[in-house]
Amino acid sequence: MLAELPVADEDARVGAAERNGQLTKPPAALGRLEDIAQWYASWRADARPRITAPQIIVFAGNHGVAAQGVSAFPPEVTEQMVLNFQHGGAAINQLARNAGADLDVHPLQLDSPTQDFTQAPAMSEAEVTAALAAGWDAVRIDADLLVVGEMGIGNTTPAAALAAALLGGEAGDWTGRGTGVDDAGLTNKTRVVAEGLALHKGQGDGVETLRRLGGREIAAMAGAIARTRSLRIPVILDGFICCAAAACLAHTAEGALDHCIAGHLSAEGAHGRLLEGLEKPPLLSLGLRLGEASGGALAIPILRAALECHSGMATFAEAGVTDA
Known part of the structure; x- marks a missing residue:
């Protein structure tokens, strides 16, 4: 059974990574929280997830x-x-x-x-x-x-x-x-x-x-x-x-x-x-x-904090902030 279990969703991982790159912060400024959010997103098959249950x-x-x-x-x-x-x-x-x-x-x-x-x-x-x-x-x-x-x-x-x-x-x-x-x-x-x-x-x-x-x-x-x-x-x-x-x-x-x-x-x-x-x-x-x-x-x-930042922060475009 273990050998046949599902793997992470690559589309969601890519989507989360793209979103992370557009958020109003310098690249990698949130450190490991960014990696955690993208990892979690890939398993939930959702590029913008939150923890609710x-x-x-x-x-x-x-x-x-x-x-x-x-x-x-x-x-x-x-x-x-x-x-x-x-x-x-x-x-x-x-x-x-x-x-x-x-x-x-x-x-x-x-x-x-x-x-x-x-x-x-x-x-x-x-x-x-x-x-x-x-x-x-x-x-x-x-x-x-x-x-x-x-x-x-x-x-x-x-x-x-x-x-x-x-x-x-x-x-x-x-x-x-x-x-x-x-x-x-x-x-x-x-x-x-x-x-x-x-x-x-x-x-x-x-x-x-x-x-x-x-x-x-x-x-x-x-x-x-x-x-x-x-x-x-x-x-x-x-x-x-x-x-x-x-x-x-x-x-x-x-x-x-x-x-x-x-x-x-x-x-x-x-x-x-x-x-x-x-x-x-x-x-x-x-x-x-x-x-x-x-x-x-x-x-x-x-x-929760990692996902609130990832899913809740505005992108540069949404906030009207000039990015790098």
Whole structure:
């Protein structure tokens, strides 16, 4: 399916570039905002678009590998935080409101954690397919921008394992402190990632790697990102875990993330390296390490600003201003 998904609309890209060259400003004066506007226009097949219906989705899942003490928090916090999202009390609720975005929360079988990936594949084929489908079905077809995020105690561990499996390197290159484990906890977490990598080494493409080392919420993010591509909806990627999900698509089909942009660089140590591997320079760098789609949500106003300038500014001719 990934190999057959639509590509950007070249006519819209050319039209947006021509309009950009006529706006009342010196060439390239708005820097990267100009590139972002033209990229967005090409995916919406509209040379003069605006964002009117952004959607944020938070997927939640639990992980069998959490039983090995890889997180500073117990697994029951996943469900407790889902309730907090649903009651409007989390950071992402405030950031979604600030960005003018609809927020949807999807818990995925929280009472049935994935398998411990140091002992067996994290998910069966049926389980990973169901999680991918849950993400696919969660995307609103009338959305014009998507941010996906996650909640899942212990999920920086599968994210580190996925990144290492897909981009290479040792477990220690990708394993960070996550929710704030101490030195002993980091050593233990790195051991767990290394054991998972050793067990599943060389076992298939990005989606198969996702099945073996990922989690339901990670697979759901991948499914949602794939669905937006089929609908020509641009995506803002969130932090380390979201980008690990996206990497599974990128390593399955070339160009699978062409409709995606990186919202921010998180404080999770390996996120920058992962973004470099995906060739996605971040829009923001604010030292966040929360997850929940928080960094992606903060980037929505940046995209809005780029498009308001692109679509709302007058051209030299319209403003009666002499151009260069």
